[in-house]
Amino acid sequence: MKLMTKGRRNVNLSTAMVAVLLGQTAFAATEEETSQGIVTLEEITVTARKREESLQDTPLSVSAFTTVGLEKRGMTNLADLSAYTPNININNGLVTGGSTNAAVFVRGVGQRDFIFPTDPGVGIYVDGVYIARSFGGMLDLADVERIEVLRGPQGSLYGKNTIGGAINVTTTRPRGELEGRIKATTGSRNRIDVEGNINFPIAEDKLYGKIAAATKNQDGYDVRQTDGLDMGNTNLDAIRGGLNWLASDNVEVYLSVDATRVRQNGAPGTILETFDDPTGLYAIYNALAVPMWNAILGLPSDSLFDDRWVTDDPPSASNGTGPSEDNVDTWGATATVDWEISDNLMFKSITGYREMDAIIKVDMDYTPYPVVHTDEEQHQKQFSQEFQLSGTAVDGKLEWLLGGYYFNEQANDVNQTYMTSGLFDALEALPAALIPLAAGVTCPAAFPAPCAGGVGNPYNTLFDLDVHPTTSLDTDNWAAFLHLTYDLTSKLSLTLGGRYSYEKKVYFIDSYYPNSGRIANPPTTDKQTWSKFTPKVGLDYHVNDDVLLYASFSKGFKSGGWNPRPLDPLEFKPYGQENLTAYEMGVKSRLLDNRMTLNVAGFYSQYNDLQLSINSVNPANGSLLLTVANAGDVDIWGIEAEIVARPTPELNLNLGLGYLDNKYTYLADSVGYSKDNELPLSSKWMINAGAEYEIPLGDGMGSLTLRGDLNYRSKFFHNPQNTPEIAQDGYVLVNARLTWRDEGENWQVAVFGTNITDEKYITSAENVPSFGFRNAVYGRPAEWGLSVSRSF
Template identity: 40%
Template sequence: MIHRHSTPMLYVKKALSADKPLPSETQRHSDFTFRTAALPLAISLSVMSVFPGVVSAEERFAIEEVVVTARKREESLQDVPVAVSAFSEQALEMRNVTSIEKVSQFVPNVQFDGAAALSGGGSNATIYIRGIGQNDFALFSDPGVGTYVDGVYLGRSMGGVMDVLDVAQLEVLRGPQGTLFGKNTIGGALNITSKAPSEELGGEAFLSLGTFDRQEIKGIVNLPLIDDVLLSRISLASVKRDGYAERVLDGEDLGDKNSTVGRVQLLWHATEDVDVSLAADYTRGRTHSAANTLLRVNNSGFPFLDIYNAEVAPGTGIVAPNGVASVNDSWITNDPYKTYGTGPNDSELDSWGVSATVDWSISDNLDAKSITAYRGLEASFGRDGDNTPFVFRETTNDNEQSQFSQEFQLTGISFNDKLDWLVGLYYFNEEGEENAAAQLAVGIYDALEALPGPTYGPFGGAGNPANTGLDLDVSIFNKIDTESYAIFSQNSWHFTDRFSATVGARYTRESKEFEKQDQRLGSGAYIVSPGSTWESDWSEFTPKLGLEYTLSEEAMMYVSWSKGFKSGGFNGRPLVSAAEVTEYEPETVESFEVGLKSSWLDNRLIVNTAAFYMDYEDIQLTVNQTPANFVANAAMAELKGVELEVIAKPLSALDINFSAGYLDASYKDVGSGLGVGQVLPITEKTDLAKTPRLTLSGGAQYAIDFGSGASLVLRTDLSYRSEVYHDIANDPLLKQDAFTLVDASVTYTTPGEDWVIRLFGTNLTDEEYLQSGNASSAAFGIAEGSYAIGREWGMSVKRLF
C-alpha cells in the first residue's frame, strides 16, 4: 500500500532519542520561552486533536501520534488538512466510552443525542456537527451527518447508537465531507474502524458490573488460520442494564439496555499485493422505550384536548391524581425519571451486515480498493407521548430497511511524488418499509358521531363529514426506494516540500421513490389512498479547494473551501390529505475554513485550532407539532466559529487534554412552508436546534509505574455545554440550561499487562439534563421530554491472553 507519510497505526514519536543528548536547562528554558511566546498565534489559527492513552515510562515525553483515514488514505493526523478528532481504542477505554454517542463529550461543536424525539427508540441517533444535522428518525428523513463503519455508509439514523466493540479507532470529521465521503455528510462524518485480524494468536475477556445492575461481557479472539495467509478475528459482546426511569402505575422501567453484538472478520493475504477482508456483524437489541416524561399540559383552549376531556376521558374510568377524569397537568410528576405512562414500551433492533474489501497494491505508486457491502435492519419501537393512562398521544413504528453499496477507489502518486491523487466511483441502493400507528385522541371520532348534532363548532352529529378531520387514530404505511450514483476525485499537488494545493470534486445523482398509504381507523377514510407514489431526482456538484503550507517540521497551516449537499425528499406525516405530502428541496452548505496544526516543546505539546464560516442554504427543517408535521426548506443560516484542541505531556507520567468549540449560528432568512397550513415556527431571531454556543472539555491522566511492572492510572474528565434548544421553535420547556459532566476512573494493570482492573464513575455530580423532547402546542397542548441517565458507578476486569 502506498502512503506518503508511512506510519504504523499507533506509531509513537520519541521526542528524546538515544543518540541525541538531553538539552541543557538553559536550552530547554529558551525553547519554552520562544514557543510560549508564539503559542497565541498557533491558538488563533487552527484545528483538531489527538488524545493520548497511557504511555509507558520508557516513552518519556512522547505524545501518541494517530494515523487517520480522513482523506481515504493513511496519514498522520497532524499532517492532514481536515478538522478531525481521532480516538484510539485505549483513548476510548480510558474515557469510559462504551457507546458511541458519549464521544461527543470530548469533541468541540458536536451534539450527539441517543433518544430521538417522538420515537421512543433507544438506538435512534440524533447527530449535529457545527449546527448541521437532522432531528428526525423517520424512514423518509436522511441524516445530516454520515456514519461509516470500515468504509461502509449506514443509511439510517435508526440503530445509529452503537456499542463500542473491538474498535481500533473512531474519527469525528467536522464540516462538510462532500468530496470523498459524499452521501449525507453535509455536517460531517463519524468514521469507525474495527480492529483487524493480526498474525498473533490471542484475545481478551472483559467483564463490567455497575449501577442499575449493569452487566457487560465481551470476548475477543484473534485466530490465525493459515500462517501468513488467512487470519480471523471474532468479537462478541453482551450489554445489559436496568432502566433509569420508571412508569409508576405499572412498575415497568424505561431507558434500559439489553443488546448482543457479534462480529466475524477474515483477512486473506491472497498474494503479496492483494488483501481481501471479509466481515459480518449482527446486533440484537431488546429493551423498553427511551426514558420519557410529561413536561406540560395546557388545560384549555386546545381543540383536541378540550373535546377529548369533555367527551372521551370521563367514560374511560381513569382518574387523574387531582381527582378529575381528564388529561391535565396533575399527571406531571415533576421528576424527570418518573411517568404515569402505560402505553407502548418497547424498542427492538436487529441490524446486520456483510462486506468484502479488496486492497490491491498494483505498484509502489498505485493502489486500488473495492468495498462491497450489504446491510439490513429491522427496528420497532413505541412511546406513550401523553405520559398518562389515556390513549391520547401514542405512536408505534415497525421498520425494515436494506441497502447495497459499492465503492471503487484508485489511489496513486505521480510526477516524481509531486501529485497525490484519488479517483472513485460510488453506488448506493436502499429499500425500506414502515408500518406505523399514530393513536391521537383515540375515541374522539366515535364520541362526535354519538352527539345529536354539531356541538363543537362544525364538529358533532352522526354522519357529519367534518368529524372525519378529528379522526386521528391512523394506520401508516411508508415505502422508500433510493438510488444514488457518484463519481469523485481529490488531488494534492506539492509545489515544494512545504507548499501544496488540493482540488477535489464529486458529482452525485440521487433518485427517490416514495409510496404511502394512511387510513383513519375510526371512520375508515383514507388520508392517502393505497398505491399513492411520488418520485423525483436531484444532482449536485460538490467541489473542494485547499492550500496547505508547512511552516516547519512542527507546524502546518491550511485554508479550504468546500461544499456539502443532502438530497431532497417528501413529507411523510400528513394528517389531513395527500396534498401535505409535498416535495422539499436539497440543502447545501458552503464552508470556508482556516486551520493550524502544531507541536511544541519537542512534541510535548500539541495545539490544533480551526476557524470556519459556513453559508447553509435551503435547510431541511422538520416540524413535528402535531397536527402540523412536515419538512420545509428554511432559506439560509450563517454558521461561524472556532475550535481548539490541546494535548500536553508536561511530565512523563502526566497527560492533559483540552478542547473548546465556539459556534455562532443564526438564521438569515426564514422561508415558508410548501403546502397549505405549513408554517415554519421560526423567525430570524430563533436559535438553531441542537446547537450550543460553547462546548468545552478537559481531561487529566496520571500514571504511576511500580517497580514490579504494574501500573496505576488516575483519570478525570470534565465536559461543559452551554444552553441548547431541543426543538426548532425554541419552546422554553425544551431548552436545556448549561451543564457540566464529570467522569473519573482508576485503572490498575498487573505486571506483564495481562490483567486490567478499572473502577469508574460517570456523571459524578448527577446532572439532570434533557437530551430530546417534543412540544405539540397548537392543538394537543402537550410537551414531553427525555432526560439522560444520571450518575453511574462500576468496575471492569479485562484479561488479555
C-alpha cells in the same frame, strides 16, 4: 503492502496494528520515548482522506479516538462522542424514535427525525460502508480500533448525506499471532456487560480470523411507568466475525460479518407539563374523550388530562401506561479488497450489504390516556459498492485518488399512530350535533351546519386522528469523485477535489384513518431526482515539521424528499435538496519537543434551503400539523480547539473547546417563528477537559492511573421553534476512573463513576401545542462501575 505517504506522514503501522489487537492501542497521550529519553506524544494515524496519514498532517478539522482512548473515557456507544468532541451533538432525536435512534449534529448541521424519506445530515460509516438509517445508529463501541469525527461537509470524498460531517468507525482487523481479550463489567442497576475478542491465524502468513462478541445488560434508570415497566434499560447482544486473507504480496482481502440484537424498553421519558392552546384539541379532548377513558381505565371520574400526571421530581417516574418497545435487529457483511498494483498505484474495493428491522413503540404523552401513541415497524436493506484507484505521480509530488460509488436502499414502514384516541368515538356517541365548529354557530343544527356530534355526522371524521400510514422508499445514488494533492513546493500543497452525485428516490404512501375510513393520503407513488457537483479546494503549508497551516473551501448537499407525515392529501408535498458552502482555516502543531499538540480550526458556513420540520396546529380541526419544507437559510460560524499535553511521563492532559454561533438570513413566513431563533441542539460553548496521572507501584506491582473528565455544554434548544419550556440550560458532567494494570499490562481492573454529581439534563424533548403537552427524555444519572479485563 506499501503505504503512499511522505515526510512526516510515515508512521509505524505494524506496531500500531499489533497494539490494536491486544486491546492496547495508543491514543493521543500515549508515550513514545526519544533517543534523549524524553517521553513524547505518539502519532495517531487516521484515514479521514481515505489514505493513511498522521492526524497532525491532515489538513481538516478531525477528532480521533482509539481503543484505549475510548476505554479510558468510559465511552461505550456513539452518543458518548458528544462529551469529548467540540461542536458535535448526538442524542436520541425525536422522542418517538426510540433510544437507539442516533440524531447527529456537527457544527449545527444534522437531522432530528428518524423516519424516511428524511435522511441524516451527518454520515456514519463503518469500515467504509455508509449506514443509511438512524435506527440502531447508537453503535456499540466494542471491537472498535478507531473513531474519526470529520467536521464540515465531506462532499468530495464521502458524498452522500455528509453535508454536516462524517463519523468514520474502523473496526479491528486480524493480522498476527493468536491473541485476544475478555472484559467483564458490573455496576449500577444490575449492570452486567461481557465483551470478548480473539484473533487467530488459520494459515500462517496467509489467512487470519477474528471473533468479537459483546452482551450488555442493565436495568433502566429513574423512570419507571406505573405498570412497572423499566424505562431506559439496556439489553444488547452483538457479534462480529472477520477473515483477512493475504492472497499475495500485493493483494489483501478482508471479509467481515456483524449482527446486533436490541431488546429494550423505551427511552426514559416523562411529561413536563400540560397546557391549553386555544387553537388545539386539549379542551375538547378533556370534555368528551377523557370521561369515556376514565370509565374504561378505572380512573376516578374527575380525572383529566392535566398536570396531575406530571411527577414531582422528574425523571423519577412516568405515569404512562402505553406500549414502550425499542427492538432493533441489524446485520451486515463487508468485503474489502486492497491491491497494490505497483509502487505508485493502488486499487481498493469496498462492498457492503446491510439489513435492519426495527419495532419502536412509544407512549409519547406519558399519561394513562392515549393522547399520542406510536407503533412503528420499519424494515430496510441496503447495498453499496465503492471503487478507488489511487497513486502518486510527478516524482511523488502528486497524490491522487479516483473513485466511483453506487448505493441502493429499499425500505418500508408500517406505522400505527394514535392521536387523541377516543375523541371520534365520543362524538359518535353524542345524541346530536352539539359541538359548534365555527364562531357564531348555534348547535344543535342539521348538516351542513358546522356542528360535530351524533352518529354518522361527517364532521366527526375531522376528529378521527388514529392514522395508519404504510410507506416505502427505493433510493439509488451514483457518484464519481476525484481528489488530488500536489506539492507546489517542499512546504506548500494544493488540494483539489470534486464529486458529482446523482440520486433518485421513489416513494410510496398509503394512509388512512381506520375508525372512520377517511383517507389521509390515497395510494400514491412519486419519483424525484437530485444532482450536485460538490468541489473542494485547499491549501496547506508546513511552516516546519511541527506546524501545519491550512485553508479550505468546500461544498456539500443532502437530497430532498417528501413530507413524511401527511394527514391530508394536500399535505403530501416534495421538498428539495439542502446545500452548504463552507470555509475553514486551521493550524495543527506539535510543541514542547512533541510533548504537546495544539490544533485550532475556524469556520464559516452558508447553509441554504434548510429542510425545516414545522410543528403547528391544523386550523381545520386543531390537530397536529407536521410539514417539511425548504424554508430557511442560515449562516454558521465558530471555532474548535483541541490540546493534548504530556508535561511529565506520568501526567496526561487534554482540553477541547468549541464555539458555535448562527444567524438565519432567510426564513419563510410559514415556519411560524423568528429569524432571531437559533438552530436546535446547538450550544454556543462546549468544553471538555481531562487529566490522567499514572503512579508506578514498583516491585512488580504494576501501576495505578487516576483519570478525571469534565464536560460542559452551554444552553441549547431542542426544537427549531426554540420553545423556552423545553430548552436545556448549561450543565456540567463529571466522570472519574481509577485503573490498576499489572506490570505486563495483561490484567486491568478499573473502578469508575460517570455523572458523579448526578446532574439532571434533557437529551430530547417535544412541544405539542395541538394536544397541549410537553415531554422530555433525560440523560443518564450518576452511575458507578467495576470492570476486569485480561489480554492474552
